[in-house]
Amino acid sequence: MQRRLQAALEEAGIGVLAVHDASAVAPDETAAARTADEGRGYSSRAAYLLAWAEQPRPPVTASLRLAVPMVECDSDPLPQAAEFGGGGESPDVGERHARAACDAYLAAPALQYAAAREVPAGPPTARLSAALSFGTIAARTVLAAIDERAADRFLLVEERTSLDALRRSLAERDFFLQLAWFFEGSPDAPLQARMRHFPFAREHPALTAWRDGRTGYPLVDAGMRQLHATGWMHPRARAVAASFLCFDLGVDWRVGRDAWERDLEEDDAALATGNWQWIAGVGADLAQFPRVYNPRKQARVYDPAGAYARRWIPELRGVPVPGLTGMPREGNEGQLRLPLFGADPYPGPVVDHERAARDFLRRYGEFRRGAGNAAQ
DNA sequence: TGTTAGTTCAG
DNA sequence: TGAACTAAC
Numbered sequence: 001m002q003r004r005l006q007a008a009l010e011e012a013g014i015g016v017l018a019v020h021d022a023s024a025v026a027p028d029e030t031a032a033a034r035t036a037d038e039g040r041g042y043s044s045r046a047a048y049l050l051a052w053a054e055q056p057r058p059p060v061t062a063s064l065r066l067a068v069p070m071v072e073c074d075s076d077p078l079p080q081a082a083e084f085g086g087g088g089e090s091p092d093v094g095e096r097h098a099r100a101a102c103d104a105y106l107a108a109p110a111l112q113y114a115a116a117r118e119v120p121a122g123p124p125t126a127r128l129s130a131a132l133s134f135g136t137i138a139a140r141t142v143l144a145a146i147d148e149r150a151a152d153r154f155l156l157v158e159e160r161t162s163l164d165a166l167r168r169s170l171a172e173r174d175f176f177l178q179l180a181w182f183f184e185g186s187p188d189a190p191l192q193a194r195m196r197h198f199p200f201a202r203e204h205p206a207l208t209a210w211r212d213g214r215t216g217y218p219l220v221d222a223g224m225r226q227l228h229a230t231g232w233m234h235p236r237a238r239a240v241a242a243s244f245l246c247f248d249l250g251v252d253w254r255v256g257r258d259a260w261e262r263d264l265e266e267d268d269a270a271l272a273t274g275n276w277q278w279i280a281g282v283g284a285d286l287a288q289f290p291r292v293y294n295p296r297k298q299a300r301v302y303d304p305a306g307a308y309a310r311r312w313i314p315e316l317r318g319v320p321v322p323g324l325t326g327m328p329r330e331g332n333e334g335q336l337r338l339p340l341f342g343a344d345p346y347p348g349p350v351v352d353h354e355r356a357a358r359d360f361l362r363r364y365g366e367f368r369r370g371a372g373n374a375a376q
Numbered sequence: 377t378g379t380t381a382g383t384t385c386a387g
Numbered sequence: 388t389g390a391a392c393t394a395a396c
Contacts, residue, residue, distance in 0.1 A: 045377095245379085278377085289396050292379045298378090357379085361396075 003184070022132075024053045024139035024170050027178040041182025043191065043284040047177055047223045050192040052171045057143065098137035098350035102128060105147045109161035113166045118221070120234040121307035125164065127232065130264040132173070143170055168331050176274030179284055185275045188254055189281035198282070198367055200252035206350035209238055211259055216349035218316060219302075228330040231265035236302050242279040243293040248356040250363075253280035292357050292363055299324065315346035 006016045020026035030051045031041050042048035042342070105126045109116070114121040131137045150163045173370025183191055190196050209215050212226030245256040253276040261272060277283030281290040304307060306324040310317050316324060 192386085239377095285377095289378080293378065294380095367396080 021140070022135070022136055023177040024143040025057075025173040025174050027174075029175075030178065031033070031056060035132055040173070041178060043179070043183070045172075047287050048175045048178065049168070049171050052174060057140075057147070067237075077170075078106035093136070094131075094136035098128070098131035099141070101131070102126070102145055106145050110146070110149065110166055111155070111162050113162040115162075116156070116213075117169070117235050119167065119302050120219070120236045121305070121311065123302055125235070129268075129271075133266040133268040138168055139173065143167065146170075146286060157187075162213055173271060175269050179274055180270030183284075187269060188282075190277055191284045192282045194368070198364075200246070201254060202252055204249040204251050206249055207251060207255070209347070209350045210241075210249060210251075213313070214347050214350075215244065215297075216273050216347045217244065217353070218306070218313060219299040220295050221311045222276065222303075222312040227260065227263050229312070233260075233264075234308070235255070236298070237308070238275070238277060240293045240295050240298045242276060243291065246280045247290060247292045248351050248353055248362045250356075250360055253277060253282065289342055290361070292361065294357070295353060307356040308366055315344055319346070 006315075009016045020028070024219075027041065030048065043052070064126055067137070085189050104122075105128075109124050110126065115127045116123040128137065128142060130140055132142070146166055150160065155163070179191065190198075195360065204210075206215065211224065213221040213228065215221055219237060221240045223233045223241045225235065227233040242253070244255055246253050257272050257276040261267075261269075264272075274283065278285075279286035279291065299309065300307075304321075306316070306319075306321050309324050335342070
């Protein structure tokens with residue numbers, strides 16, 4: 001997209017200076033750093049992350065300065081900051097807020113990031129995705145701030161681990177941006193050639209229940225409701241909810257990506273596509289097996305007290321923990337359906353996870369052995 | 377980066 | 388008996 005724009009502008013005789021500032025490490029920098037497959041970008045996440053970590057990071061001391069050629073053209077006057085309803089706030093108010101949020105996070109909460117990204121009801125994550133996607137803070141600024149924080153000699157081992165995890169999150173973000181930069185075919189085409197024709201469904205009777213957070217699986221539903229309520233979903237819940245759509249319902253990852261795109265506060269197509277392809281097992285790296293999450297097991301391990309489920313699913317506030325995370329077989333399944341004080345009853349499971357996952361894996365295996373290999 | 381089945385080993 | 392580790396999908 002950017003390259004097409006650049007080409008068109010240059011053809012029209014307008015000078016263009018392209019500057020990568022969405023990622024912390026520009027895609028072409030790591031591509032240049034690697035030896036094999038010169039200049040074509042990384043399709044392997046692991047290889048990219050290694051190269052990323054070795055990339056020298058010059059100190060960020062000043063804002064990036066762009067040399068923008070001045071071009072005379074007819075145009076309505078550009079809107080001024082005050083016209084955006086900001087009450088006359090200075091135009092960099094977004095930047096200052098984002099920077100302040102980043103600094104506040106790094107001061108202390110960041111030291112628990114490792115736990116934060118695993119446990120949905122745990123300590124806070126950085127919540128910088130929206131600011132990063134809109135450019136009110138640059139990834140390299142965040143990265144520099146992390147490096148600076150990590151220079152603290154009195155950090156505990158676990159705290160250092162958290163800062164490393166934070167860095168790694170930025171690296172993974174860069175990986176997906178890099179994929180979009182080099183493999184810009186169609187954002188809808190799975191990068192994994194042999195998965196391009198896997199028959200994912202576009203419809204499923206439970207698709208609406210998934211969207212509304214009424215699948216009967218608390219971790220999935222809590223995530224979807226958090227998304228609707230706040231424009232953000234915890235990464236653990238994202239993985240489980242996405243896996244549920246792709247594998248339990250067998251629905252195309254693009255359906256899920258587009259459903260979330262309307263609600264998510266961040267706006268980054270490259271990351272949405274990259275993450276969804278990753279979960280669906282059709283992304284850059286050939287998954288040896290689809291990572292099918294067991295939504296109940298995930299809840300048991302990562303939301304053992306049901307705090308996250310209860311926070312976002314009012315119907316479950318009175319339900320004891322075993323009902324939330326245990327095995328609702330014939331016996332205690334009904335427990336969840338009980339109307340509580342006249343509230344809407346929490347639905348029973350829309351599909352049986354064990355059976356659905358087994359069915360999907362069988363279809364997946366058949367495809368990989370047959371048509372998938374034939375189609376190369 | 378996940379799950380499950382089957383194994384080993386401590387208590 | 389169950390935690391912990393391994394292999395295989």
